[in-house]
Amino acid sequence: MVHKLAIEAEGLLKRFEGTLAVSGVDLAVPEGAIYGILGPNGAGKTTTIRMLLGIIDPDEGWRTLLGSDDPVSMAHAVGYLPEERGLYPAMKAYEAIAFMGALRGLSLDEGRRRGRELLEGYGLGYAADRQVRQLSKGMAQTVQLLGTLVHRPRLVVFDEPFSGLDAINQGKLELLIRDLAKEGTTVIFSTHVIAHAERLCDEVAIIAGGEVPFAGPVDEARDRIRPRVRLETAARDGRWRDALPEGTRPEGAFWNFELPETGVEPLLRALIEGEAGIQSLSIERAGLHDAFVEIAGEAAARQLEADMAHEVGSETR
Numbered sequence: 001m002v003h004k005l006a007i008e009a010e011g012l013l014k015r016f017e018g019t020l021a022v023s024g025v026d027l028a029v030p031e032g033a034i035y036g037i038l039g040p041n042g043a044g045k046t047t048t049i050r051m052l053l054g055i056i057d058p059d060e061g062w063r064t065l066l067g068s069d070d071p072v073s074m075a076h077a078v079g080y081l082p083e084e085r086g087l088y089p090a091m092k093a094y095e096a097i098a099f100m101g102a103l104r105g106l107s108l109d110e111g112r113r114r115g116r117e118l119l120e121g122y123g124l125g126y127a128a129d130r131q132v133r134q135l136s137k138g139m140a141q142t143v144q145l146l147g148t149l150v151h152r153p154r155l156v157v158f159d160e161p162f163s164g165l166d167a168i169n170q171g172k173l174e175l176l177i178r179d180l181a182k183e184g185t186t187v188i189f190s191t192h193v194i195a196h197a198e199r200l201c202d203e204v205a206i207i208a209g210g211e212v213p214f215a216g217p218v219d220e221a222r223d224r225i226r227p228r229v230r231l232e233t234a235a236r237d238g239r240w241r242d243a244l245p246e247g248t249r250p251e252g253a254f255w256n257f258e259l260p261e262t263g264v265e266p267l268l269r270a271l272i273e274g275e276a277g278i279q280s281l282s283i284e285r286a287g288l289h290d291a292f293v294e295i296a297g298e299a300a301a302r303q304l305e306a307d308m309a310h311e312v313g314s315e316t317r
């Protein structure tokens, strides 16, 4: 099946005052997908998003947004939550949402009506008439997020939407993202938290040091690493050991090794026919974290973990 693309980009490159922020980003976001841009702080996520949306122009390369090579002309069909959060403090919550819709071409009356509806639907109806300055940081962030949806865009782009939200609100946002995708909206979000991308995304772009070493389905990223086998045998030795990768050493009664390329069934057959006496056997597919380490490198993965620890630390301070 050929998917239409919500976004396509090739060779996007951006320099700031001579330093290369992003070099040669290629990616393709299928319509209706949940797409993650995953990388540590400073990797180039925001710069990439800004280029995709036409907020800044690339120095090299090209992109199309909803089929147009002039992304700004599609602004009415796009919702964008920038990394810098901010609403007018004196506006009431529902008005702030209506205002954001008006910037994207929606009438204020309709925006006010939908603003109340969105707040209600998100469990924040009680705060609709509160001024933005009276809202908590997380609530204000949610109001801003709802404001990106009020004009019913075909594509939404959220820059680090989970940052600054507590666990409950992170869960609510995950549900919202799934609901949007179910309705056919394309959702792109950036994150430095692998778990969010792993739980939500159909596809990811892995970005590190301004480069995108992988862009594609999450399953394809995970398949970059061979699954691990953990086997427990009654027998210590025998012909069956030839089916294990060379150099596999016993760890007590256990054997840990990479699943051979021939796959599960030939391995099982050799173990049974060779009378290994299988006591237990598990085959574990790599998660996105291991795939990230393989694709982006140890250093980028360490930086990702440091970013997460920093965020958790700043939330609990």
Ligand SMILES: Nc1ncnc2c1ncn2[C@@H]1O[C@H](COP(=O)(O)OP(=O)(O)OP(=O)(O)O)[C@@H](O)[C@H]1O
Pocket: 016, 017, 020, 021, 022, 039, 040, 041, 042, 043, 044, 045, 046, 047, 048, 083
């Ligand atoms: N306007 C700018 N002027 C100069 N340098 C910039 C500018 N914007 C970004 N950079 C640099 O480009 C690189 C990529 O930054 P970018 O904000 O895109 O990363 P990011 O992955 O979004 O990180 P974070 O999650 O910390 O926002 C960084 O080295 C950053 O310092």
